[in-house]
Amino acid sequence: MTDTDPTPTSPDPGAGPGTTIASASPADGLRFAFGTLTVFRVRVRRWDRGAARGGMVWAPLVGAVVGGCAVAAGGLVLGLGGGPLLAAVATVAVPAALTRGLHLDGLADTADGLGSGRPAADALRIMKQSDIGPFGVITLLLVLLAQTAAISQLYAVGWACGALAALVAGVAARLALTLAARTGVPAARPDGLGATVAGAVPAGAAIAVGAVVVAACAAAGSPLGAYAAAHHALAVLAALAAAELLLRRCRLRLGGVTGDVFGALSETAATTALIVLALG
Numbered sequence: 001m002t003d004t005d006p007t008p009t010s011p012d013p014g015a016g017p018g019t020t021i022a023s024a025s026p027a028d029g030l031r032f033a034f035g036t037l038t039v040f041r042v043r044v045r046r047w048d049r050g051a052a053r054g055g056m057v058w059a060p061l062v063g064a065v066v067g068g069c070a071v072a073a074g075g076l077v078l079g080l081g082g083g084p085l086l087a088a089v090a091t092v093a094v095p096a097a098l099t100r101g102l103h104l105d106g107l108a109d110t111a112d113g114l115g116s117g118r119p120a121a122d123a124l125r126i127m128k129q130s131d132i133g134p135f136g137v138i139t140l141l142l143v144l145l146a147q148t149a150a151i152s153q154l155y156a157v158g159w160a161c162g163a164l165a166a167l168v169a170g171v172a173a174r175l176a177l178t179l180a181a182r183t184g185v186p187a188a189r190p191d192g193l194g195a196t197v198a199g200a201v202p203a204g205a206a207i208a209v210g211a212v213v214v215a216a217c218a219a220a221g222s223p224l225g226a227y228a229a230a231h232h233a234l235a236v237l238a239a240l241a242a243a244e245l246l247l248r249r250c251r252l253r254l255g256g257v258t259g260d261v262f263g264a265l266s267e268t269a270a271t272t273a274l275i276v277l278a279l280g
Contacts, residue, residue: 029054030061036193037062037174038098053200056181059174060213067170070094071163074155084155084162088148091166095270103173106263107143108136110246113254120255124188127260143271150274160224161277164232168217169273172236175213176243176269177262182206185247188256198257210240235276239269 024032028046032055035044044051074091078084096104113127115135126133132140147169155162178201187198214236221232243265250261 024048024050024054026054026058029058031055033058033062034065037177038066039100040098047196049196049200052181052197053202056178056197056201057205057209059177060171060209061174063170063172063174064167066095066098066174067167069098070166070170074151074162074166075159078155078159084152085148087155087162088150088152091151091162092144092147095170102259103263103266104140104143106260107267108132108140109260110250110264111135111139113260114249120188120253123254124258127258143267146271147274150271150278153278154274164220164224165235165274165277168220168232168235168277169239169270171213171217172239172273173266173270175210175236176240176265178209179206179240180243180247180257180262180265185251186256188250188254188258188261192259194256194258194260194262197262231277231280235273238276239273242272243269 024046028051031042031044032046032051034040035042036055037059070091073094074087077087077090082090109127109129109132112133112135113123115133116123116126118126151162151166154165177197181197181199181201182203183199183201184203185199187195189195214233217236218229218233222229246265246268247257247261250257250264254261
């Protein structure tokens with residue numbers, strides 16, 4: 001999710017603080033989520049704030065689908081005789097492909113903007129440029145290496161460990177978007193995808209979704225034992241904490257969120273979850 005996404009992303013006129021957001025059906029929210037966060041071809045009928053709210057609530061489900069595709073790719077490589085490292089590369093590549101690389105692009109742009117040390121307006125201008133600077137390149141390399149190394153280590157333990165970690169990381173990455181779209185988090189720009197979704201999700205709903213996802217990830221790890229259940233829940237909580245720290249930094253430096261910031265939050269959460277699981 002970045003502000004360079006070609007999909008129409010203009011926020012509703014007058015959708016400022018205190019404005020009532022028109023409700024959207026669950027189907028509209030699902031279409032918005034998959035149409036915005038993946039390359040899957042879906043007919044998105046509404047691009048207003050109501051659909052954005054529903055879309056961000058459904059974001060963890062998108063993460064589960066993307067994570068499932070990544071797991072399938074990793075399992076295929078392992079089944080064909082590839083080693084854990086090659087399977088990990090395939091697992092990391094699939095989410096990048098299914099998101100057009102937009103989350104990674106947002107991570108790089110955010111790193112360039114924050115690393116520039118410039119005032120907010122200049123940092124936002126740097127983030128909108130199409131090129132990637134040194135901060136962005138270094139951040140991309142380190143994040144992709146960390147993700148690949150963590151999944152490779154977990155695949156070496158067993159396919160189930162690596163597969164579950166990739167799935168949990170995908171869900172945690174999109175849950176970070178749900179929480180970042182909660183009320184009270186402003187947009188850094190008046191236009192773009194970030195402005196469409198910023199503050200769209202009621203804080204109570206975002207917390208409720210977070211609680212459900214953490215519980216679901218713990219339940220997913222329970223077949224591997226009680227420790228694994230707690231470990232997977234902890235990985236999600238750590239991922240959300242890391243994303244929240246980055247969100248606070250962006251709010252202080254940039255004045256709010258943008259599409260690029262949402263992409264950076266997603267990749268930060270995914271990487272943190274994988275590292276926590278690998279360190280266990």
